[in-house]
Amino acid sequence: AQSVAQPEDQVNVAEGNPLTVKCTYSVSGNPYLFWYVQYPNRGLQFLLKYITGDNLVKGSYGFEAEFNKSQTSFHLKKPSALVSDSALYFCAVRDDSGAGSYQLTFGKGTKLSVIP
Amino acid sequence: NAGVTQTPKFRVLKTGQSMTLLCAQDMNHEYMYWYRQDPGMGLRLIHYSVGEGTTAKGEVPDGYNVSRLKKQNFLLGLESAAPSQTSVYFCASSYSPSLNTEAFFGQGTRLTVV
Numbered sequence A: 001a002q003s004v005a006q007p008e009d010q011v012n013v014a015e016g017n018p019l020t021v022k023c024t025y026s027v028s029g030n031p032y033l034f035w036y037v038q039y040p041n042r043g044l045q046f047l048l049k050y051i052t053g054d055n056l057v058k059g060s061y062g063f064e065a066e067f068n069k070s071q072t073s074f075h076l077k078k079p080s081a082l083v084s085d086s087a088l089y090f091c092a093v094r095d096d097s098g099a100g101s102y103q104l105t106f107g108k109g110t111k112l113s114v115i116p
Numbered sequence B: 001n002a003g004v005t006q007t008p009k010f011r012v013l014k015t016g017q018s019m020t021l022l023c024a025q026d027m028n029h030e031y032m033y034w035y036r037q038d039p040g041m042g043l044r045l046i047h048y049s050v051g052e053g054t055t056a057k058g059e060v061p062d063g064y065n066v067s068r069l070k071k072q073n074f075l076l077g078l079e080s081a082a083p084s085q086t087s088v089y090f091c092a093s094s095y096s097p098s099l100n101t102e103a104f105f106g107q108g109t110r111l112t113v114v
Helices: none
Strands: A003-005 A010-014 A019-021 A024-026 A031-038 A044-050 A056-058 A064-068 A073-078 A087-095 A110-115 B004-007 B010-013 B019-025 B031-038 B042-051 B054-057 B065-067 B073-078 B087-094 B109-113
Touching (some): A024 A073, A031 A064, A031 A073, A044 A056, A073 A087, B004 B087, B019 B087, B042 B065, B042 B073
Parallel strands (some): B010 B109
Antiparallel strands (some): A019 A073, A031 A044, A056 A064, A064 A073, B004 B019, B019 B073, B031 B042, B031 B087, B042 B054, B065 B073
């Protein structure tokens, strides 16, 4: 079975500082990994994904994520945080093998607060 | 370009009542999903569909039924609502046949069962 862990319920960072939101995963086959952002009272918006190839993936709004196969991690990063980045962030995984390959499994989410 | 539209946006039900949540997508996506979001639990998959006329159970299917009679619509039904079904429900869709495409989400339905 596939699973995702986001070890931090909340991350606080000062505006202008770099930010990291952590994600680790577990799959049987190869992972397809995604990051989504949710603003208050809104649906989830896609940020970026890793499918194959370059381990550093660039996405929307200046975010990027680094895929590390040996550590089974896919951490979200941004060089300089903005107050407007404050939101709930979800990591998600899809396994390319088995019956679970159609399912997109989400972590519990990490609340990011960027302090002015 | 509407994307994924959920109806209704808010609803209050009494215990034992039934209701249907409608999800419509205009992107010609094959895959559709229903999730529930609860505080501290993230998003949990209720049911999903890989094409018109097909449905499958997700992680938390009990108490819910679904139908996909038309490709663009995915309905989630609660036959006898319970307070434990108080949640925010999200519908999503994604393109097929590739498995590496991202999902697009609706704005959510906030359901309260009293």
